[in-house]
């Protein structure tokens with residue numbers, strides 16, 4: 001497991017492209033028949049992927065967690081961006097289709113990922129944060145998520161936000177998670193941008209056409225930087241950073257946060273005209 005330490009605002013303002021990418025871009029978590037994680041010290045969030053194809057995959061603990069099992073002191077949100085699959089948690093099986101979400105709380109001992117069809121395997125995005133309290137295992141489909149339409153065609157940011165894990169949805173200790181689907185022809189996410197220094201955030205872009213890219217923006221609002229991301233790549237957003245992107249085609253992405261609260265609307269908006 002790769003461990004990423006924090007960078008200060010000042011350091012980030014002086015990073016070149018390669019250094020920015022080393023610190024914030026997550027390129028290779030999705031590998032067939034593997035579970036891979038990156039551990040970020042921003043709120044101790046773990047960002048991972050699991051593609052069970054030829055075999056089912058069991059979520060194992062990592063030495064650096066010093067825990068008997070992965071979810072001993074953690075909770076996890078799981079969203080499927082691939083074919084139909086299953087998540088088995090302490091004997092309970094959840095069927096999870098594309099864009100479905102399963103939440104598993106602290107104390108869940110055995111977690112197994114599997115796919116219905118090896119040729120079209122489930123692709124599970126995993127986001128885990130420390131938890132002090134246990135909440136029930138819960139499955140949500142995208143229809144359960146009370147979709148919210150945002151933006152407009154005229155400003156190229158027409159998109160649907162599906163909120164799964166948050167104060168008004170699936171209950172958790174601190175994890176907040178959901179996904180956003182851009183309407184055809186719209187390319188901008190999270191514009192106007194915002195910060196929420198009470199919570200870190202991570203984005204994982206998917207359904208990006210192979211020869212297209214996402215121009216992701218980060219940094220303090222008056223000190224922005226950009227990185228080019230491809231399909232199924234994720235990016236860490238420090239609590240003081242904006243997180244916004246523009247695609248060369250329409251796309252979707254999973255967002256997820258951990259920190260001080262679980263209120264989706266706790267954001268400090270940044271006026272477009274104030275960005276630098």
Ligand SMILES: O=C[C@H](O)[C@@H](O)CC(=O)C(=O)O
Nearest residue numbers: 159161180189190191255267
């Ligand atoms: O704190 C919330 C997150 O940044 C995202 O939910 C924003 C987003 O999906 C969007 O505006 O497109």
Ligand SMILES: [Zn+2]
Nearest residue numbers: 194196201243
């Ligand atoms: Zn945000």
